[in-house]
Amino acid sequence: MNIMKVEKTFCTTREAATLLGVSVGTTQLWVDNGLLSAWKTPGGHRRVTRESVDKLLHVKMTAATSLPKESGPPRLKVLVVDDDRNLLRLYQVVMAQWPMLPQVTAVDSGIEALLLLERERPDLMLVDLKMPGIDGFQMLRILKDDPTYAEMSIAVVSGMSEADIVSRGGVPPGIAVLPKPIPFAQLLAMAHAIESHKQTSTGRVAA
Structure with a gap:
């Protein structure tokens, strides 16, 4: 198994929160509600798929560029x-x-x-x-x-x-x-x- 590839495919909830610019608590809620895809390690830690994070990042960047400057x-x-x-x-x-x-x-x-x-x-x-x-x-x-x-x-x-x-x-x-x-x-x-x-x-x- 390519460990580096797996690490790039998944990230922790804290890393996902940093990438998305939201709190860890918000990220956990989004995982619980299916907005982000994730799984748990044997030790009980969440791993969020980078694909689901990247999809939200794309939506966020598109929305941000359309916001008027006040x-x-x-x-x-x-x-x-x-x-x-x-x-x-x-x-x-x-x-x-x-x-x-x-x-x-x-x-x-x-x-x-x-x-x-x-x-x-x-x-x-x-x-x-x-x-x-x-x-x-x-x-x-x-x-x-x-x-x-x-x-x-x-x-x-x-x-x-x-x-x-x-x-x-x-x-x-x-x-x-x-x-x-x-x-x-x-x-x-x-x-x-x-x-x-x-x-x-x-x-x-x-x-």
């Missing part, structure tokens, strides 16, 4: 996840007219969203449930188990019926489920509440 004071950050690109464009057009001028990042896959979360740390994430690959249900389960995102507000915007959502296991407690067509008035009210909370928290810290 300048000026921090703005409310919104991440929208929906596989319908026409809807993503609609989100961007409508939210550009909101008074707080949020920084909107729109992606069409759950994998892209998970990779951007570590870097962007949005204040609000809007996610569709029915998507190819990593869908909204899987995303929410992953995030529920990661305390890093405990303060992030999440809302589901989906055309699925309540019965269909329940049949898929539902969504974690505390996550608003909104119907399509997109209820922009409700989303704007949510954004105002988040921004107000942020300003209040910042004021307490400054005091």
Whole structure:
């Protein structure tokens, strides 16, 4: 057996985390949820396949090059996840007219969203449930188990019926489920509440 070839084919969770620019805990969660392929050694240590890491790196680099460069004071950050690109464009057009001028990042896959979360740390994430690959249900389960995102507000915007959502296991407690067509008035009210909370928290810290 070519030991060097095996070493290049697999890596530790720490090495995978370093390559992907995420925490070791996040990497372990992604392994547990099947986003990364891995196996355990006889000693119980995880070995992550480089192929699965490289696939995520490709997605991450593609997503990063499409992010707009922001300048000026921090703005409310919104991440929208929906596989319908026409809807993503609609989100961007409508939210550009909101008074707080949020920084909107729109992606069409759950994998892209998970990779951007570590870097962007949005204040609000809007996610569709029915998507190819990593869908909204899987995303929410992953995030529920990661305390890093405990303060992030999440809302589901989906055309699925309540019965269909329940049949898929539902969504974690505390996550608003909104119907399509997109209820922009409700989303704007949510954004105002988040921004107000942020300003209040910042004021307490400054005091």
